[in-house]
Amino acid sequence: EVQLEESGGGLVKPGGSLRLSCAASGFTFSIYSMNWVRQAPGKGLEWVSSISSSSNYIYYADSVKGRFTISRDNANNSLYLQMNSLSADDTAVYYCARVATRTVWVDGFDIWGQGTMVTVS
């Protein structure tokens, strides 16, 4: 079964740091671009960051640029999001999501994890 599972969320104080992980299974992780998307409580979806299959291309939303770092370990089928200088505005459920078409950078996100909650307070 194709699956993504996030972990690492929790309660952190303003100014603190947190590292999220996303474990992939059931597909060849190394050939898909990946993304982080967040959703604040009761709010809509907000794209956070994207990384290409070989980490050659990385993009961030302006709201997290300079504070968040996306990375991946293809050998261990894992995606990461290092979050620094956290504020209350970063409180959200964080989802990892796979780009639908392998080796393609721009496409829909066809597989999503269940999300991990990050609370900054």
Add this chain to the structure above:
Amino acid sequence: QAVLTQPVSLSASPGTSASLTCTLRSGISVGTYIIYWYQQKPGSPPQYLLKYKSDSDNHRDSGVPSRFSGSKDASANAGILLISGLQAEDEADYYCMLWHSSGWVFGGGTKLTVL
């Protein structure tokens, strides 16, 4: 002004059709973009529905019923998600998305109520 604007809510009756719009900001032409659509039910992650660029360039994700389709209204500069034969299970939040200026942009979402 937001890049993508969606109506906050929409209501429709079972068996009818619902047209959900995603309006692009002035100066950004819908004709040049692929619009992606997602459905999200309470307590669940979003589900990818389809992408639409033109009648000859569009794709519904695996397992998505043919009741869901995409289109564009160039005069309104908007992408459209059409859901025909509405069912109670279609009640959800719907989000549009596109790739713009080196980043993904989501619309604010439309809450579809089927009653």
